[in-house]
Amino acid sequence: MSSASEDTYFPGLEGVISNETAIADMQGTEGQGGLAFRGYAIEDLAGKVSYEEAAFLLLHGDLPSKAQLEEFGGRLSSARAIPDPLVTLLKAVPEGVHPMDTLRTAVSVLAHYDPEVNAPVQDHAANVRKAERLIAQMATAVAAAARVARGQEPIAPKAGLGHAANFLAMLNGADPTEAQAEAFDLSLTLYAEHELNASTFAARVTASTLSDIHSAIVSAVGTLKGSLHGGANEKSWEVLQQVGEPEKAERWIQDALARKERIMGFGHRVYKTGDPRAVILKRHCQRVAAEIGDDRWERIAEPIERAVTGQKNLPPNVDWPSARLYHYLGIEVPIYTPIFAMARVAGWAAHVIEQLDNNRLMRPRARYVGTPNRAVRPIADRG
Numbered sequence: 001m002s003s004a005s006e007d008t009y010f011p012g013l014e015g016v017i018s019n020e021t022a023i024a025d026m027q028g029t030e031g032q033g034g035l036a037f038r039g040y041a042i043e044d045l046a047g048k049v050s051y052e053e054a055a056f057l058l059l060h061g062d063l064p065s066k067a068q069l070e071e072f073g074g075r076l077s078s079a080r081a082i083p084d085p086l087v088t089l090l091k092a093v094p095e096g097v098h099p100m101d102t103l104r105t106a107v108s109v110l111a112h113y114d115p116e117v118n119a120p121v122q123d124h125a126a127n128v129r130k131a132e133r134l135i136a137q138m139a140t141a142v143a144a145a146a147r148v149a150r151g152q153e154p155i156a157p158k159a160g161l162g163h164a165a166n167f168l169a170m171l172n173g174a175d176p177t178e179a180q181a182e183a184f185d186l187s188l189t190l191y192a193e194h195e196l197n198a199s200t201f202a203a204r205v206t207a208s209t210l211s212d213i214h215s216a217i218v219s220a221v222g223t224l225k226g227s228l229h230g231g232a233n234e235k236s237w238e239v240l241q242q243v244g245e246p247e248k249a250e251r252w253i254q255d256a257l258a259r260k261e262r263i264m265g266f267g268h269r270v271y272k273t274g275d276p277r278a279v280i281l282k283r284h285c286q287r288v289a290a291e292i293g294d295d296r297w298e299r300i301a302e303p304i305e306r307a308v309t310g311q312k313n314l315p316p317n318v319d320w321p322s323a324r325l326y327h328y329l330g331i332e333v334p335i336y337t338p339i340f341a342m343a344r345v346a347g348w349a350a351h352v353i354e355q356l357d358n359n360r361l362m363r364p365r366a367r368y369v370g371t372p373n374r375a376v377r378p379i380a381d382r383g
């Protein structure tokens with residue numbers, strides 16, 4: 001087995017290839033960045049397949065036939081309701097807890113009630129079934145927690161509605177329009193998978209110890225929460241609000257960069273020339289803004305993009321347009337990142353299963369830079 005020399009040090013693991021995958025392929029620096037799920041370009045998937053089809057593709061390896069999609073939809077529908085003890089617990093969560101923290105707890109609780117909780121951790125078929133249940137249940141948990149946080153009763157999932165429409169119906173207590181469901185569905189597909197991002201890596205590290213899929217997803221939710229990763233979609237909205245007017249964008253960005261602040265929703269570890277998902281989602285934001293007859297945030301976003309690109313050469317990432325899209329859909333800002341999580345669970349689960357199917361413990365090395373060779377002094381002699 002080859003091993004890196006002790007002198008090889010990659011801060012932030014930049015550029016390190018830690019495993020092979022057949023799930024997603026990213027090209028980061030050639031022209032416009034590229035992304036494919038299991039060989040299908042994101043441009044060909046987005047808006048053409050539903051989130052359910054994308055999730056099936058990630059979990060099962062190929063796009064479903066009509067019959068497979070119907071069966072998959074049926075399995076998601078049967079799994080969508082969350083256990084009553086979880087609803088009781090959601091009602092007991094203290095006021096002010098961030099919805100990502102609530103979701104982290106919810107995934108952990110869902111593990112206790114999974115019918116195959118004690119299946120062997122490397123049972124591939126059981127893991128796929130658990131993953132399908134988690135895809136269905138996490139959306140319900142996010143909607144239920146949001147309603148409870150607003151002082152409302154959770155709404156049960158509705159048979160006959162797709163995943164995106166069901167979520168919006170459970171959140172708002174009214175069926176979405178077709179256009180709303182489609183726009184939301186597209187964002188879920190774009191968020192569904194992204195190779196070895198930090199949360200997927202965390203999930204794979206957890207799985208690599210032969211821990212179970214729910215534990216790995218709990219690790220992933222905790223990792224996605226941070227503002228350098230999924231938490232950036234919530235923070236992107238704050239940038240738009242703080243800039244407030246198109247004319248203020250150039251100066252606001254200049255001042256923020258002079259203070260060495262990071263502009264949330266811009267930059268990416270892998271894509272250096274642009275995030276293809278941001279390009280797709282921006283077009284949809286513009287369409288939805290036109291449909292609702294209010295392009296104020298599009299007019300503010302545009303000069304911010306020009307300023308960040310011009311002053312720092314950083315293109316927007318997917319979290320930049322998604323904040324606007326969720327605003328247009330009337331979704332409250334604190335659940336922007338939980339929505340990312342309920343979409344990404346498909347990719348996380350696919351990676352966890354891939355890891356468990358061909359496992360090697362992930363255990364890198366650290367270079368020691370602390371004080372060497374210290375003598376232990378009796379406690380009475382320590383200053």
Ligand SMILES: CC(=O)SCCNC(=O)CCNC(=O)[C@H](O)C(C)(C)COP(=O)(O)OP(=O)(O)OC[C@H]1O[C@@H](n2cnc3c(N)ncnc32)[C@H](O)[C@@H]1OP(=O)(O)O
Pocket residue numbers: 012197227228229230232261262263264265266267268269270312314317318319
């Ligand atoms: C779905 C996702 O998770 S996509 C990412 C979402 N996260 C964000 O939008 C947060 C803002 N963006 C960032 O912080 C970064 O671009 C990251 C963390 C996403 C990736 O950064 P990395 O490629 O690791 O670059 P790193 O953090 O080393 O920064 C390199 C330089 O670019 C700067 N930089 C990178 N991103 C930004 C940004 N958004 N705003 C301002 N400066 C930035 C850094 O300050 C640093 O500058 P310096 O060389 O002058 O010190």
Ligand SMILES: O=C([O-])CC(=O)C(=O)O
Pocket residue numbers: 193194196197198229268269270317318
């Ligand atoms: O790939 C990354 O580092 C972050 C990202 O864009 C994602 O997880 O969608």
